[in-house]
Amino acid sequence: MSFALNLLTVLAVCAGAFFFLAGTAGLLRFPDPLSRLHALTKADNLGLGFVVLGLLFQAEGLFAGLKLIAVWLLTLLAGATVTQLIAGTARPSGPRE
Amino acid sequence: MAFDIGLAILVLGVAVWTIAGRDAFAAVVGFVAYGLLLALVWVRLAAPDVALTEAALGSGLTGGLLLAASTRLRRPETTAPGEESAAPLRFAAAIVCALVTAGLVAIVLLLPEPPPTLAPQAAANMAATGLGNPVTAVLMAYRAIDTLLETVVLLLALLGVWSLAPDRFWGGLPGQRHHADPEGVLTFAAQLLVPVGVLVGIHIFWVGSIAPGGEFQGATILAAMWILAAMAGLVDAPAVSRRWLRSMLVAGPVVFLAIGLIGFAIAGAFLAYPDSLAKLLIVLIEVPVTLSIAATLALLVAGPPARMPQQ
Amino acid sequence: MADFLIAAAGFVLTMVALGLVRVLRGPGDADRVMSAQLLGTGGIAGLLLLAAAMRMPAGVDVALLLALLAAFVSVAFAKGAARSEQDEA
Amino acid sequence: MSGSTAYGLCSAALVGLGLFGLIVHPEPLRKTLAFNVIGGGVFLLFGVVARRGAAAGFGGDPVPQALVITGLVVAFAATALTVGLLLRLFQEAGRANLRSDE
Numbered sequence: 001m002s003f004a005l006n007l008l009t010v011l012a013v014c015a016g017a018f019f020f021l022a023g024t025a026g027l028l029r030f031p032d033p034l035s036r037l038h039a040l041t042k043a044d045n046l047g048l049g050f051v052v053l054g055l056l057f058q059a060e061g062l063f064a065g066l067k068l069i070a071v072w073l074l075t076l077l078a079g080a081t082v083t084q085l086i087a088g089t090a091r092p093s094g095p096r097e
Numbered sequence: 098m099a100f101d102i103g104l105a106i107l108v109l110g111v112a113v114w115t116i117a118g119r120d121a122f123a124a125v126v127g128f129v130a131y132g133l134l135l136a137l138v139w140v141r142l143a144a145p146d147v148a149l150t151e152a153a154l155g156s157g158l159t160g161g162l163l164l165a166a167s168t169r170l171r172r173p174e175t176t177a178p179g180e181e182s183a184a185p186l187r188f189a190a191a192i193v194c195a196l197v198t199a200g201l202v203a204i205v206l207l208l209p210e211p212p213p214t215l216a217p218q219a220a221a222n223m224a225a226t227g228l229g230n231p232v233t234a235v236l237m238a239y240r241a242i243d244t245l246l247e248t249v250v251l252l253l254a255l256l257g258v259w260s261l262a263p264d265r266f267w268g269g270l271p272g273q274r275h276h277a278d279p280e281g282v283l284t285f286a287a288q289l290l291v292p293v294g295v296l297v298g299i300h301i302f303w304v305g306s307i308a309p310g311g312e313f314q315g316a317t318i319l320a321a322m323w324i325l326a327a328m329a330g331l332v333d334a335p336a337v338s339r340r341w342l343r344s345m346l347v348a349g350p351v352v353f354l355a356i357g358l359i360g361f362a363i364a365g366a367f368l369a370y371p372d373s374l375a376k377l378l379i380v381l382i383e384v385p386v387t388l389s390i391a392a393t394l395a396l397l398v399a400g401p402p403a404r405m406p407q408q
Numbered sequence: 409m410a411d412f413l414i415a416a417a418g419f420v421l422t423m424v425a426l427g428l429v430r431v432l433r434g435p436g437d438a439d440r441v442m443s444a445q446l447l448g449t450g451g452i453a454g455l456l457l458l459a460a461a462m463r464m465p466a467g468v469d470v471a472l473l474l475a476l477l478a479a480f481v482s483v484a485f486a487k488g489a490a491r492s493e494q495d496e497a
Numbered sequence: 498m499s500g501s502t503a504y505g506l507c508s509a510a511l512v513g514l515g516l517f518g519l520i521v522h523p524e525p526l527r528k529t530l531a532f533n534v535i536g537g538g539v540f541l542l543f544g545v546v547a548r549r550g551a552a553a554g555f556g557g558d559p560v561p562q563a564l565v566i567t568g569l570v571v572a573f574a575a576t577a578l579t580v581g582l583l584l585r586l587f588q589e590a591g592r593a594n595l596r597s598d599e
Contacts, residue, residue, distance in 0.1 A: 014416075017419050020424065020453070023446060027427045044446070051456060060465075071468065078479030079449070080286075081482070081483065116517065142544045142557060143556025144544055159576055166583065170584070193516070201513070215559075220554070232563050235560055261581050294476045309466035400584065
């Protein structure tokens with residue numbers, strides 16, 4: 001049982017690490033700010049999401065698990081807000097009116 | 098082990114960027130990253146209480162403050178070529194700093210063996226306070242006078258910031274008025290984040306007596322959430338001359354001092370708690386202190402009064 | 409298991425540190441804040457992995473706090489950037 | 498070399514680095530940043546000492562840890578006051594540097 005849980009953790013954490021790799025590569029290689037923003041949101045949402053998923057299999061108790069999910073949701077919300085705000089400032093024609 | 102060395106190198110790299118970066122704004126971003134990485138280091142050093150404080154105050158609130166300042170100071174801050182320090186000065190400074198570093202390296206490598214520690218004393222003291230978190234026990238009992246003075250230092254800093262206001266705005270409202278955009282993403286995010294943040298802040302404060310957390314960490318989150326609400330235009334700063342605001346600011350230190358003085362009567366010394374009442378008295382101190390610190394931190398970030406209330 | 413989690417934390421931090429190169433190259437403030445945000449997310453992921461590896465439940469509290477404060481800092485930036493554009497206009 | 502020694506060496510380098518920035522940067526905002534970098538290094542040294550003092554079932558000596566928390570709060574207060582002074586200087590003089598020869 002514990003072996004199966006550990007295996008799931010390893011798989012999910014590896015998937016998360018892959019998305020961080022992808023996000024960084026996108027941030028470094030994509031030509032313009034808006035597509036870099038696109039790459040960043042992948043790392044944010046999926047990278048951290050898979051890491052949290054993997055750690056859920058190791059969580060001790062319900063409250064600990066809920067806190068992990070709360071961290072992910074907060075990051076999602078913060079990420080979405082900031083992405084919107086940055087997209088507004090990054091437009092070549094200035095902020096949207 | 099390899100992880101620790103890598104993390105230490107990463108911290109150094111970010112610090113080099115903060116110091117050596119050309120642009121002030123980029124340097125501030127580097128500083129926020131520096132604080133974040135230091136929070137990870139504190140976890141590695143088995144100091145989660147400090148990690149919480151570093152993440153909230155060292156990186157978060159300081160970062161927000163300096164980011165706002167660097168965008169306002171933008172143009173005059175860009176250094177003209179002639180303004181750089183002269184090469185001989187830079188060279189001399191580099192030598193002095195290398196010597197300081199070398200001295201500290203020697204100290205680190207020659208730290209006494211076995212390491213001195215006050216942990217057993219703190220553990221003995223902790224039993225008497227009824228608290229489960231050794232760091233909170235040290236802050237509130239073993240070194241309570243430091244904590245009392247610290248709340249006073251925060252108030253003094255706030256007085257200093259307020260006294261920078263131009264005469265005509267004295268007693269007015271700090272910072273700019275932000276207007277809410279009911280359709281805006283910022284309003285939406287603030288409406289969602291602020292309640293969650295307040296809940297997390299109270300949680301961190303409350304668990305401080307038994308687990309890592311405490312009044313400074315909780316208060317910092319509360320302050321950050323208030324500033325977020327103000328930036329989204331959901332709330333406006335109160336005029337600094339308001340009586341309720343001033344009572345809130347001094348409530349913490351006053352209650353702390355009063356309970357400290359009562360210590361003479363019931364336990365024979367300043368800031369001494371009788372064993373049976375220790376935990377109750379500490380909680381009685383912590384609640385107003387948390388509120389005062391939160392208000393002080395928020396107003397420190399908001400800055401000096403800059404406008405009068407509209408009639 | 410602990411070793412794997414620490415290695416994963418190291419990998420994620422290395423990745424986001426590479427992303428920081430974007431801070432060095434700029435060119436715009438938006439890019440800088442994006443890479444700082446990637447570092448924030450990576451830092452949170454690294455912290456969660458470390459907390460699990462070191463069996464330190466308080467590490468999750470630190471991550472929770474970082475997530476809140478990261479939002480705060482980013483909003484402060486976006487407000488600042490919007491204001492400096494107003495100044496120029 | 499143990500983990501805490503690595504952080505100890507790191508803290509020594511941070512103090513030197515921050516001190517260098519504090520001396521050579523002409524802009525006060527950069528000096529403030531450099532000062533905070535020094536602060537981080539000093540606190541880290543305390544953390545290393547605390548970690549070495551792990552005893553009585555604690556992961557580290559709680560006394561230096563509590564001192565660091567106090568220090569972080571005071572450093573923030575000082576930084577806020579500095580930034581306030583700096584913004585006021587900028588408002589009054591239209592510049593934010595420390596030259597007096599103009």
